[in-house]
Amino acid sequence: MKRLKSKLLNMDINTATYSEMYNGHIKIYIPHAEPMHDYDATYYNENIGFEITSTHKLAQDKPTVTVYIPYDEIFHETKGETAMKRLKYFLLQMDNNTMTYKEMYEGRMYVHLPPKHVRGVEEELDPEIHQNPQYWHDDLSVDIDSTHRLAQDKPTLTWNIPTEKLGFDTYSVAAADHCLREFKKYIDEINAELYNRNRPKNETGWYYLCEPGGEVLKRNAAYFSVCPQKDYINGSGDTVFILDDGVVRPPKMCLCIQLQVQLPKRKIRKTIQMLCRDLPDAIDKFIMEFDPTKLEKALELSEKQAAIRKWLKTSDYCAFIANGSILPRSKGTDLPMTDAIPFRSTPDDEIEVCGVKGMGIKKGVTVITGGGYSGKSTLLDAISAGIYDHISGDGRELCITDESAVSISAEDGRSVKHVNIAPFIKWLPNGDTADFSTDHASGSTSQAANIMEAVDHGAKLLLIDEDRSATNFMIRDKVMKKLIEKEPITPFTDRVNELFEKQDVSTILVIGGSGEYLSVADKIYMMEDYLIHDVTSGSKLICEGYGISADTPSPADWTQSRTLYSGHFSSYPEGSGSEKLEVSDMGFIIIGDERIDVRGLHDIISRRQLDALGFMLRDLEISVNEHKIDIRKKVDELYEKIEQNGLDFLYSSFFTTTERFLDLPRKQELLAVINRMRKIEMKKDQPS
Numbered sequence: 001m002k003r004l005k006s007k008l009l010n011m012d013i014n015t016a017t018y019s020e021m022y023n024g025h026i027k028i029y030i031p032h033a034e035p036m037h038d039y040d041a042t043y044y045n046e047n048i049g050f051e052i053t054s055t056h057k058l059a060q061d062k063p064t065v066t067v068y069i070p071y072d073e074i075f076h077e078t079k080g081e082t083a084m085k086r087l088k089y090f091l092l093q094m095d096n097n098t099m100t101y102k103e104m105y106e107g108r109m110y111v112h113l114p115p116k117h118v119r120g121v122e123e124e125l126d127p128e129i130h131q132n133p134q135y136w137h138d139d140l141s142v143d144i145d146s147t148h149r150l151a152q153d154k155p156t157l158t159w160n161i162p163t164e165k166l167g168f169d170t171y172s173v174a175a176a177d178h179c180l181r182e183f184k185k186y187i188d189e190i191n192a193e194l195y196n197r198n199r200p201k202n203e204t205g206w207y208y209l210c211e212p213g214g215e216v217l218k219r220n221a222a223y224f225s226v227c228p229q230k231d232y233i234n235g236s237g238d239t240v241f242i243l244d245d246g247v248v249r250p251p252k253m254c255l256c257i258q259l260q261v262q263l264p265k266r267k268i269r270k271t272i273q274m275l276c277r278d279l280p281d282a283i284d285k286f287i288m289e290f291d292p293t294k295l296e297k298a299l300e301l302s303e304k305q306a307a308i309r310k311w312l313k314t315s316d317y318c319a320f321i322a323n324g325s326i327l328p329r330s331k332g333t334d335l336p337m338t339d340a341i342p343f344r345s346t347p348d349d350e351i352e353v354c355g356v357k358g359m360g361i362k363k364g365v366t367v368i369t370g371g372g373y374s375g376k377s378t379l380l381d382a383i384s385a386g387i388y389d390h391i392s393g394d395g396r397e398l399c400i401t402d403e404s405a406v407s408i409s410a411e412d413g414r415s416v417k418h419v420n421i422a423p424f425i426k427w428l429p430n431g432d433t434a435d436f437s438t439d440h441a442s443g444s445t446s447q448a449a450n451i452m453e454a455v456d457h458g459a460k461l462l463l464i465d466e467d468r469s470a471t472n473f474m475i476r477d478k479v480m481k482k483l484i485e486k487e488p489i490t491p492f493t494d495r496v497n498e499l500f501e502k503q504d505v506s507t508i509l510v511i512g513g514s515g516e517y518l519s520v521a522d523k524i525y526m527m528e529d530y531l532i533h534d535v536t537s538g539s540k541l542i543c544e545g546y547g548i549s550a551d552t553p554s555p556a557d558w559t560q561s562r563t564l565y566s567g568h569f570s571s572y573p574e575g576s577g578s579e580k581l582e583v584s585d586m587g588f589i590i591i592g593d594e595r596i597d598v599r600g601l602h603d604i605i606s607r608r609q610l611d612a613l614g615f616m617l618r619d620l621e622i623s624v625n626e627h628k629i630d631i632r633k634k635v636d637e638l639y640e641k642i643e644q645n646g647l648d649f650l651y652s653s654f655f656t657t658t659e660r661f662l663d664l665p666r667k668q669e670l671l672a673v674i675n676r677m678r679k680i681e682m683k684k685d686q687p688s
Helices: 002-010 019-023 071-075 085-093 102-106 173-194 268-289 292-314 376-385 443-456 478-483 492-503 536-546 607-623 631-645 667-675
Strands: 025-028 036-039 042-045 048-053 064-068 108-112 116-118 121-123 128-131 134-137 140-145 156-162 206-209 222-227 232-234 239-242 252-262 317-322 350-353 356-362 365-370 399-401 406-408 416-419 436-438 461-465 506-510 523-528 531-534 562-565 581-584 588-591 594-597 681-684
Touching: 002 019, 002 042, 019 048, 085 102, 085 268, 102 140, 156 222, 156 268, 173 206, 173 222, 173 252, 173 268, 173 292, 252 268, 292 317, 292 399, 317 350, 317 376, 317 506, 365 376, 365 492, 376 399, 376 461, 376 506, 406 443, 416 443, 416 562, 416 667, 416 681, 436 443, 443 492, 443 667, 492 506, 523 536, 581 607, 588 607, 607 631, 607 667, 631 667
Parallel strands: 108 239, 365 506, 365 523, 406 461, 461 506
Antiparallel strands: 025 036, 042 048, 048 064, 108 128, 116 121, 134 140, 140 156, 156 252, 206 252, 222 252, 232 239, 317 356, 317 399, 350 356, 416 436, 523 531, 562 681, 581 588, 588 594
C-alpha cells in the first residue's frame, strides 16, 4: 500500500475530496523512453488488490473498497498462509471460555467432490459432510484426539512427518527412539517460553512429550506408519475441494510423533498460537535441523547390540558386559554415575564379540559375592537391564543379557493358582504341592511359584538377589538339616544345578551372607570397590575345607499343566455394564473385579509399561470368546497385532486414570500379571 500511503501523506490535511486517491495517478518509467502517465485506483499489498472508488459525490469521505484476492491465495496450500487453516477456523469460532473444544475433535469437513461425468455430461455432486480431525501444515498432517473425557483441554496430537523429509529410510524401533529424543529439545524450547513458576500449566499452556530413560523400547510416542497424502485443497471455513488433477498421491512412510498439549484456560488466541504456529514451527525446525549422521550412529549401535544378542543365542554365554561400561546410577536417577569406576573384565573371562571386548558370563550357575556396598547388586542390576537395548551414553549400552531372563524374588501375599511347586516344597499341611493354590503365599512358596512360572514361560536365565529372597527357601546348611529332619522345603541350593542340567536354565545369584552357594557354583566372582575378581578356585578350596556341599535330591518334575477359563477373566466388574481399568503409580493394575499387585515384577521398568500391561490385559479379556482359553496362543496373537497395527491401537480414552504414552513390555511380564490375578479360574489339567 506504499503508493496509497504516499498520496494520502501529500494531501491537504483539510481535504474533503480525496481526489488524488480516487484518480490513482501513476507515473510509469520505461527504460530508454519518456515516462508514461496512467490512472489506476487499485492499490496493492503484496499480491492482494484494493480498488478504491467514490461511493457518490456527497460521500467523498466514504469510499467503496473492493478487495481482489488471487484464487491461489485462497486455495493453494503455502507455508505460513493456509497451514492449519481449518483448525484455526474452528478455534476462532469457539467461545473463549470453552472447555470441550468439540469442533476441533470432530473436525467437520464440507467435502466438494469432483463433478461426475454421465454420458459426457458433467453432473455436479452435492457436498458431503465428513468428520476428520486431521489437519495439515504443508505436507505434514496432525491427528488430534481427545485423551479422555476428563481432559478435553489436553488433547493428544500425532504428527505424521514423511521420512523422505528427514533423509532416511530405516524404520526400526531404534530409529523411532532416536527421533523422539532429538525432538525433545524443540519441545523444551517452546515450553521454556511458556514456563511461569507462579502460574499452573492449565493457565500458561504446556507441551508434554514422552521422556524415556536409557532403554530403547517399542512405543506409541514415536513409531513409523504409512500415512495418506493430502488429496484436497482448502476452501473457506471448513469447506474442502477434492483434487481432480490426475496426479497419483500414494501413501508415504511417516515418522509419527505423539505428544499432549495442555491448552491454556480461557485463552483461545493463545491456543491458536500454540497449535497453529508455535508447534508447527517446532516441527519445521526439527525437520530442517535433523542430522542423519547422528541417526546413523544410533543405528550402528543398534546393529551391534543385535549382533551381540544373535551371538549370545548360539553361544555358551548368557550375558556380556563390555569393558568400560558404567554400571552405577546417579542417586535417584537412571543416569550413569559421574566419576564411577568403569567396568573391567577379569582376565580369564575376557572375550571379544563383534569387535567389542568385555566379560562373558557363561551359562550355568554364577555367584556374585562381596562385602556391603561393593557393587555386587549394581552388577546384577546392570545384567538385568541388559534384557533391553540402551542408548549411547547410558553406560550400559553394551551390557547384553539373554532376552528371556527373569528377576526372581520372594513375594509375600501373592496369589498362586494351581502351580506345581513340588521341586521345592515337598509337602504342606492339607495341600498338594504339585497342584498348589493360595490367595496369600508365603515368602518361600511365592518364590518357588515365581521360579516355576518363569521356567514354564521360557526363561533361560534367572537373576536372584539374596536380599530380595526368602532365606529358608534359598539355603539350609547341614547343621539345620540335621536338626530339622522333617523339613518340607528343598532349598534352591539343592536344585540350582538340576535346573541347568535338566532344563537348560542358568542362574546368576548375588550372595553376601551364606557360603552354601559357593559349592554349587560354576563360577564365583567377588566385587570389591566396584572391581570384579574371579575367586572360583579359592572359594572351592574353602568349601572343601569346611565340608560345604549341597544335597542332591531326586530329580524333579518341572512341568506345569493347567488351563485358564473365561470365568471372571473380564474387564467388567460383576453385575456392571461398564468396564473398569485403573493403573496406580503404587504398582497395582485394577481391572474388572481384580486388584493385581505387580510390585514384585522387577523387570517392569516404567509406568508406561505398566499402563500398556493394563491395556493388553483388557484386550485379551474383551477378545475372549471361548470358555477354555489357550492363553499362550492369545498372547502370541496379541503381540502379532501390535507388530501389525502399532502399540497405540490398545489405548482407549474411556479410562481416565491411565496415562497416554505406552511402552511395550515382554510376554514374560504379561503372563506374570495374569498369574497374579486372584479371581480367575485356573485349573490343573486332568490326565486324559
